Every structure is written in C-alpha cells, then in structure tokens.
Amino acid sequence: MTRHQPALEPPARLLVDLLRDEGVDRIFGNPGTTELPLIREVAAAGDLPYVLALQEHSAVSMADGYARGTGRPSFVSLHAAGGLANGVIGMLNALRSRTPMVVLACQQDQRHLAQGPMLTGDLVAMAAPVAHCAEQVHRAEDLPVVMRRAFRRARTAPSGPVFVSVPTDVLSVPARLALPPRSPLPELGAAPEAARAAQVLTAARRPAIVAGDLVGQSGADTELRELAEELGAAVYPQPMFDAVNADSEHPLTAWPLPPDNAAIHRVLAEHDIVFFAGATIRPHHFRPQSAVPEEVVLVQLDTDPAQIARNHPVEVGMVGAMRPTLAAITAEVRSRRTPETAAEAARRAARTGERLVAQRLAWREEARAAACAAPMRPTAAVQAVADALPESAVVVEEAVSSGPALWRALRVRRPGDYHHTVGGGLGWGIGAAVGLQLAHPTRPVAAVVGDGSAMFGVQGLWSAAAQRTPVVVVVLNNAEYRAVREPADPAEAAGYPGIDLVRPAVRWPLLARSLGLDAVRVRHTARIGPAIRDALNAGRPTVIEVPILGSAAEHRAAHTEAPGWVGV
Structure with a gap:
C-alpha cells in the first residue's frame, strides 16, 4: 500500500487546522509583523474570527473570560517581546485562577536573530514565571507536537496558561507536515483517602468547610452542599475567590473568609475540624499569625499535589477530582451515621443556618436603607x-x-x-x-x-x-x-x-x-x-x-x- 506524503504547505496552515481540532473557534490578539504568516492563513480559512484588542492585556483577559465561559482552552496570539510583555499580567491572572489557555508569540525570523532585531528577546524566559510551561519551536517539524503538548498541558490539572514561541520562519517556510491525532486526557478519579477523610469529619463537633475555586470550576457545588448538610457544617468561600463555590442563599453558606491571616484565624478558631475543599489561602497583607489555629484539624482535597499541606499541616490530604471525591466522602459519612449523630448534625445545621440567614438579610436591609x-x-x-x-x-x-x-x-x-x-x-x-x-x-x-x-x-x-x-x-x-x-x-x-x-x-x-x-x-x-x-x-x-x-x-x-x- 502506497503511503502518500503530506503536501508541501506553510506550517501556519497546519497550525490553523490544529487549532480547529483542539476546539478553538476564535483567536484573541493584537497583530504585528511577525504574526503575518498566521494572520494570512486565518484570513484564508474564514471560519476563525479574530477578536482584536487594542492592548495585549485586554486580549489575554478576554481569552480568560472566554475559557471560563466555554470550559475549553482559549488561544491568544501576541506580538514578539513587546506584545508578550503587555500580556504577562493577564497570564499571571490566568495562572493563579487556573484558567486554561495557550498563548503563542511569534518570534523574529531565526535567520535574523543574530543581528538583534527590534522586538526580539528571550520570550521563553519572559513567559516562564507566568505559565505552566514555556518553550520555543525551532523547526517546522516540531510545531505539531509542541502545540498538541501545549493544549494538553493547559487542560491538565492544575490547568492554566501555556506559552509557545514560534519564529516567523517556522510558520512561513513550506514544509511537509502531518497533523498528529489528539490524545484524550486520563480522568482523575476519586481520592482513595475519602473513607479516612469521612472518619475524621464525622468526629467533628464544630465542623466547617472552606469552599475553594476548584469546587466552582469543576461544577461540584451540589456535591459540596450535600456534604455540608450531612455534617451540619458552615461553608466559607475561600478568600478572594474566583467562582461561585457555594450557593450564596443556602442557609449554611457564610460570608467569604477575608484575605487576612488574623481575621481567618479568628473565624476558624470557632471550629474544631475544617475541610479545605479545593481551597487556596492567599492573604493580602502580611500578618505574623497563621491563618489556621494549631488546635484545628485540617482535611484537604485538591487536584494539584503541590497544594496539599503547602502552608498548613493536614490530618488527611487527598489528591483527586472534586465531584467524585466529595460524593465518596458524603457516602462514607452517611454510612457511619447513627440516629444520635444524625440528629446532632441536623440540630447544628439548623442553628448555623438560622444565624447565617439572619446575618445576610440584616446586612442587605441595612444597605438598602x-x-x-x-x-x-x-x-x-x-x-x-x-x-x-x-x-x-x-x-x-x-x-x-x-x-x-x-x-x-x-x-x-x-x-x-x-x-x-x-x-x-x-x-x-x-x-x-x-x-x-x-x-x-x-x-x-x-x-x-x-x-x-x-x-x-x-x-x-x-x-x-x-x-x-x-x-x-x-x-x-x-x-x-x-x-x-x-x-x-x-x-x-x-x-x-x-x-x-x-x-x-x-x-x-x-x-x-x-x-x-x-x-x-x-x-x-x-x-x-x-x-x-x-x-x-x-x-x-x-x-x-x-x-x-x-x-x-x-x-x-x-x-x-x-x-x-x-x-x-
């Protein structure tokens, strides 16, 4: 059987095909001369709208919002060193918020680099601190693999921005390239420590849950609510949260924790066992006090192993997907219930809910007045x-x-x-x-x-x-x-x-x-x-x-x- 060789085409054309295959349906950017090979192919394709920003920070911010809204990695095109420098602040936001996106900046032609042309620079070094990974493509033959890798890493937990630098000549000099198939991501399942976590949480007399952004980002709010109701636990959204991690009107939802260690310490001191569900504590101003009192027992769940016990020791640390792990913990809590513990959790939930609802309604009425x-x-x-x-x-x-x-x-x-x-x-x-x-x-x-x-x-x-x-x-x-x-x-x-x-x-x-x-x-x-x-x-x-x-x-x-x- 004769195997046909790919046609000799500009690599930018294959890049456009790859973007479509990765689910990209529009490009955010601010164009420059180094991006002309890509712009030319986008114009010829006609089905990838180019969303123009007048400054690169706005382009990255629009891509951030679009990725949040669609649930897919967005794609941003920046112009050489100057464009990347303007976009870095948006990439920092995306990294902290775990927003998946692929950011591409077109480097000057490699045949030109020795002369130190305008707008050149070490793009990889500039982007590395604000991206999960950053690399430059040196040959057209490597472009498909590197771009597939970039989208894969952007989607992999912890998700976030990935940066690729592509010189103009890599995109423009015709080459024989084939589009490699897209590989599925392995699914992160329930954490195996769910039963141990349930054992610790059911022993709580004054439990609390800190609901983090991974709850909202993964759509695990229902699972978190069911666990809170089983435990009779107050739910505090994490400080400076990015998403709806708990229904604001649910009786067990408290006001968010403030971004201040001393204030968080005072709130958590009212509880004996606290569950950090995909939550990150990033205080705004320095305080010598720890956010978590020494006597409080912590249980923590995250998709990123680096976050477990990062700043505070934990009794149980779990790495797993939010929805199946929360569901598994709730099932374990139910299986351990006795009539006495169930009645006590119900009384605790009623007391907590009455107090929090009254606080919420009083604040709003005072604001209206x-x-x-x-x-x-x-x-x-x-x-x-x-x-x-x-x-x-x-x-x-x-x-x-x-x-x-x-x-x-x-x-x-x-x-x-x-x-x-x-x-x-x-x-x-x-x-x-x-x-x-x-x-x-x-x-x-x-x-x-x-x-x-x-x-x-x-x-x-x-x-x-x-x-x-x-x-x-x-x-x-x-x-x-x-x-x-x-x-x-x-x-x-x-x-x-x-x-x-x-x-x-x-x-x-x-x-x-x-x-x-x-x-x-x-x-x-x-x-x-x-x-x-x-x-x-x-x-x-x-x-x-x-x-x-x-x-x-x-x-x-x-x-x-x-x-x-x-x-x-």
Missing part, C-alpha cells in the same frame, strides 16, 4: 446593583475595595454566575466580561469594576463595542486607590502621594462614548437599577458611572459636575 445621592455609600450602591441584575446574569467583579460588599449583596447560586481573579493584576475585569459575553451570547453580563481597576484595562471597552457585545460595565468611582489608603494609618494616609485620582477627574461617560459605548452617570442610588435595566434592554455595550464615597477631599473635587457629563 442607606440609599442616598452621589457620592453614595458603597454598600448602598452595590446593593442597588445586585437588586437590579436578573437571576440569569453573569457578574464579573474587579472592585478591590467594594468587592467584599458586592458579594454580600449578590444572589449568585450556580457556578458561572460570578467571576473574579485572584491573580491581582488590575485591568482584567472589562476584558474578561467581553470574553464571557462572547461565550454566553444569550445571558446578560455585567462587570462591576473600580475606577482604578477600569483604567488599567480601559482598552477592553473598545473591544466590547467592536464585537457588539451588550456588556454592562458599572464603574464604582471613588476617585482614589482606596485599597492603598485603607490599610494605612488614617492620619498619615491623607498626605500620601499617588493615591488620589482627582485632578484631572476621569470623565467616564465621555471616555466610554469616545470608544463607541453608551454611557450614563447616575446621581442617586435609586437610579442605579433603572440605568442597569435600561442598558440590558437596549442590548448595547454601556458604561454606568456610580460615584461612591472616598475621602472628603475627593467628594468635593471628583464628583463636581463637569462639561460633558450626562447623569440621571
């Missing part, structure tokens, strides 16, 4: 936002100082309803919302962002308009970097440089309209809801500026009416 004119109290503003959003909404949050209040106000009940990034690289929110809207074209998507965060990723507004995505962006404007001011001594912070965003004030409606969006500035808490509903009904990308309280100086300066502001 604080309705006022601009500048508004942050709690009143975020409660008005939460009350206006429909149950089907997807919420993207990047409001550093108002984010904790927003979570208390929101009713988010399913994985996928809420997104944040624990990576800490500002400017993610607007781009991520655009990516999520592309992934969920029939669901309303709202980004709630601080004014400081929004300016780091403001180019994403242009992409929202260019893609005609009906994203609603609520800018909570306190005219300062409040997250910097809050931990400081109040007497000293008044004189700190680099905190105030007062002069010149950013005129958000003017800025948004210049980029092709509708925009409005609201003057009263009571107008937030109608503004959001009007934007959702219009079906066009819209910015809603909400002036909120910062310091006294900013109230007078930043929230004074100025030409070009349109308010309601």
